[in-house]
Structures are given as structure tokens and as C-alpha cells.
Amino acid sequence: MTAPVAGTPIQSMVLVGIASVIGSFGALFLKTGSAKLNRGLRYLFLNGQLALGVALFVASSLAYVVGLRHGELSVLYPLVSLGYIWALLWAALFLKEPITRNKVYGLLLIVLGIVLIGVGKS
Amino acid sequence: MSSTASPSVVPERKALTRRQSIGLVFICTLLGAAGQIFIKTGATTSATAAPWTTLAGIWANLYAMAINPNLIGGYALYALMTVVFIFALRDEELSVVYPVISLTYVWVAGLSIWLFGETVNLPKILGVLVIVAGVGVLGMGGRK
Numbered sequence: 001m002t003a004p005v006a007g008t009p010i011q012s013m014v015l016v017g018i019a020s021v022i023g024s025f026g027a028l029f030l031k032t033g034s035a036k037l038n039r040g041l042r043y044l045f046l047n048g049q050l051a052l053g054v055a056l057f058v059a060s061s062l063a064y065v066v067g068l069r070h071g072e073l074s075v076l077y078p079l080v081s082l083g084y085i086w087a088l089l090w091a092a093l094f095l096k097e098p099i100t101r102n103k104v105y106g107l108l109l110i111v112l113g114i115v116l117i118g119v120g121k122s
Numbered sequence: 123m124s125s126t127a128s129p130s131v132v133p134e135r136k137a138l139t140r141r142q143s144i145g146l147v148f149i150c151t152l153l154g155a156a157g158q159i160f161i162k163t164g165a166t167t168s169a170t171a172a173p174w175t176t177l178a179g180i181w182a183n184l185y186a187m188a189i190n191p192n193l194i195g196g197y198a199l200y201a202l203m204t205v206v207f208i209f210a211l212r213d214e215e216l217s218v219v220y221p222v223i224s225l226t227y228v229w230v231a232g233l234s235i236w237l238f239g240e241t242v243n244l245p246k247i248l249g250v251l252v253i254v255a256g257v258g259v260l261g262m263g264g265r266k
Contacts, residue, residue, distance in 0.1 A: 061197070065187055068165035073234040074246060077158055078227055081253050084260060106260025109252050116249030122241050 007122045008071030015067030016079040019060045024086035026056030028094060075121040081110050143214035147222040150203045150210065155229030157199035159237060164192030217262050224257035 033049030068076055085107055091097040138146070168190040172182035187193055210219050231250045234240045 062184070062187070065161065065165045065168070065193065066183075068162050069169040070166075072240045073158060073162040073238060074231045074240045077230045077234075078250060078253055081227070081257065084257070088260075102259050102262050106256045106258070106262075109256025109259060111256075113249045113251075113253030113256055116245045116252060118249075120241075120243045120245030120247075120249060 008075045012067045012071040012076060013079060015063050016076050017082055019063035019067060020080055020083035021086055022056055022063060023060035024083045024090060026053045026060055027087050028090045029053035029056060031095065072121060075117055078114060078117050082114065084110055138213040140214060143210045143219060144222055146206055146210035147219050150207045151223060151225040151229060153199050153203040153206065154226040155233055157196045157203065158230045159233050160192045160196030160199065164190045164196055168193060220261035221258035224254040227253055
């Protein structure tokens with residue numbers, strides 16, 4: 001058994017950050033896949049982009065669980081909200097969704113919150 | 123396909139009120155937070171000394187996670203949460219429903235302090251509140 005770590009190691013935070021990036025690509029492919037759902041639910045399982053989206057969510061969960069092995073949940077769980085930042089970037093880059101003022105303010109608040117939690121970690 | 127069939131006799135579904143939809147999302151936040159507690163417990167208890175650098179090691183790691191009751195329970199709660207969330211979304215706008223989800227951050231912070239004895243301090247409390255506000259503002263992103 002490895003000795004329990006009192007604080008939250010940087011490696012754990014990086015793993016959860018990687019999980020958030022993988023998960024944001026999962027959301028992107030679910031979105032592009034869902035646009036091709038007009039042929040009915042029977043095709044749900046034949047949709048390559050939806051399958052890729054789900055696979056990326058599974059991969060993201062794996063990275064997340066490994067990241068959670070050591071460290072504080074009260075620090076690592078809020079890091080998941082990094083995913084909102086990546087998702088907004090991909091939505092703007094690949095889907096040409098508009099970046100509204102609310103989205104920018106929301107993201108800035110999330111980043112500030114993550115920084116504060118990073119300061120508070122033991 | 124012929125669409126000349128007799129008029130449909132499927133009864134009209136009664137839409138949920140805004141209060142009911144938000145109530146469902148509130149239940150989602152509780153399910154999501156409980157899921158996180160189980161996932162954290164499962165992550166700790168499923169940790170193996172097996173390396174990630176060999177195929178056998180990777181397999182041992184993945185197998186330990188796949189059979190861990192806490193991880194299974196935690197992700198089952200997530201699946202349940204997703205179903206409840208879809209019902210909440212059916213009759214209500216995403217921009218109304220989604221910000222409520224950020225309450226999960228508050229429950230997770232409270233539960234990890236209570237159950238795992240994690241430290242409480244001002245930056246952490248402020249950080250969670252600022253993220254909740256941020257997700258709230260982001261959820262209204264569609265509005266100009």
C-alpha cells in the first residue's frame with residue numbers, strides 16, 4: 001500500500017485537468033453526433049460520432065478516477081469545471097457558436113474560483 | 123409511410139411547472155454529490171501498485187476499477203442523475219435549469235469536509251461560491 005498523501009499532489013490536479021480536456025471533446029462529438037439523429041433512434045448506436053463522444057467520456061472518467069486516488073475531493077472536484085472553458089473554446093472554434101458577454105464573464109469567474117481553490121488546497 | 127391513419131388517441135402529456143423542473147434538478151445535484159463521494163471512495167480503494175507502463179499493469183488497474191463496488195455505485199448514481207436531468211430539461215429551458223446544477227459543488231465541498239475530514243478555509247469557500255456564480259452566469263450565456 002502506498003502511504004496516504006495528506007495534501008493534494010500536483011499530479012492529481014494535472015490528471016483531473018487532462019480528464020476535463022478529454023471530456024470536453026466528448027461533449028463536442030456528442031453535439032456533432034446529435035445533429036445527425038434525424039434518421040430516428042434506431043441509428044443511435046450506428047452513429048460514429050456519438051460512439052466516439054461516449055468513448056471519450058469513459059476515457060475522461062478513467063483519468064478522473066486515477067486523479068482522485070490521492071488528494072482532496074474538495075480541491076479536485078471543482079477542477080472538473082475547467083471542462084466548461086475547453087467546451088466553450090471548441091464550440092467557438094469548430095461549431096462557430098457565438099461567444100456572448102455572459103459566457104466570457106462566466107468563464108472568468110470559474111477560472112477565478114479554481115485559482116482560489118488552488119490557493120486553499122493543503 | 124402512410125400518414126392517413128385515424129386521429130391519434132395518445133393523451134396529451136401534462137408539462138411540468140418551472141418549480142417542478144427546478145425541483146428535479148435539485149434532486150440531480152444531491153445525486154451527483156453522493157456519486158462523487160462514492161467515486162472518491164472507490165478511487166482510493168481501487169488504487170493498485172500495478173504500473174501503467176505494461177499491458178498487464180494497465181489491465182490490473184482497469185480491472186480493479188471495474189469491479190470496485192464504490193465506483194460502480196458512484197457511476198450508477200451518475201446514470202440515474204442523467205435520467206432525472208433529461209426529465210427536468212424536457213419542459214424547461216437549459217439556461218434556467220443548468221445553473222442549478224452548480225449547487226453540486228457546494229454539496230461536494232461540504233460532504234468532503236464532513237466525511238473525509240478535508241480542511242475548510244476561506245479561499246476554498248470563496249472558490250466554490252465563485253465557481254457556482256460562474257456556472258450560473260455561463261448557463262445564461264445564450265442571452266445577450
